[in-house]
Amino acid sequence: MPAFSITAHKAQGKTLDACVVNFTGCHGSESPYVMVSRATSLEGLVILTPFPKDKICCRQNEDLRLEFRRLRFHALRTIEKYGTRQEAARASGEIQAEFNGGPTRGEPEAVDTTQEVPDILIGPTINHT
Known part of the structure; x- marks a missing residue:
């Protein structure tokens, strides 16, 4: 065989x-x-x-958790910058709740909230205003 x-x-x-x-x-x-x-x-x-x-019963890898948290932050920042007014307001609220209020649900404070996503990484957008 x-x-x-x-x-x-x-x-x-x-x-x-x-x-x-x-x-x-x-x-x-x-x-x-x-x-x-x-x-x-x-x-x-x-x-x-x-x-x-x-x-088989352990928490997600810490590096992976931090990376997903970083990606979530930048996704919300992108919506805040390029979304409709309603989407931007919702994203701003989520950023404030999840990232500026300290760690939640035991997550570490490892997201640099001052870092901008380079515009070169964000493709063409439609202005919804």
């Missing part, structure tokens, strides 16, 4: 009838999730070695 191995990154997006996974060396919960979710059934999934529960 032919056999081969692939990384979790390579497996992402694939559907496999059968797979053997090994969580040794995995960091965070993203890779283990990708590994086990490739199999089409539990019968087709073999986990090679025992693993601690926190390997």
Whole structure:
């Protein structure tokens, strides 16, 4: 029977009838999730070695959480600058609530709210005024 191995990154997006996974060396919960979710059934999934529960039940990677927070801030700033008056007002309120009121829900204060998004990164816009 032919056999081969692939990384979790390579497996992402694939559907496999059968797979053997090994969580040794995995960091965070993203890779283990990708590994086990490739199999089409539990019968087709073999986990090679025992693993601690926190390997699959942990919080999102801190760097990833910070990046999503940064992207959320810049998305709201873009809406504030280029959206309709109503959209801009809503975005301003969300920026004030989420980023200027200190950390919420245990999130760190790691978003630089003074940094502008370069106009070169924002494509042509339609003026809604």
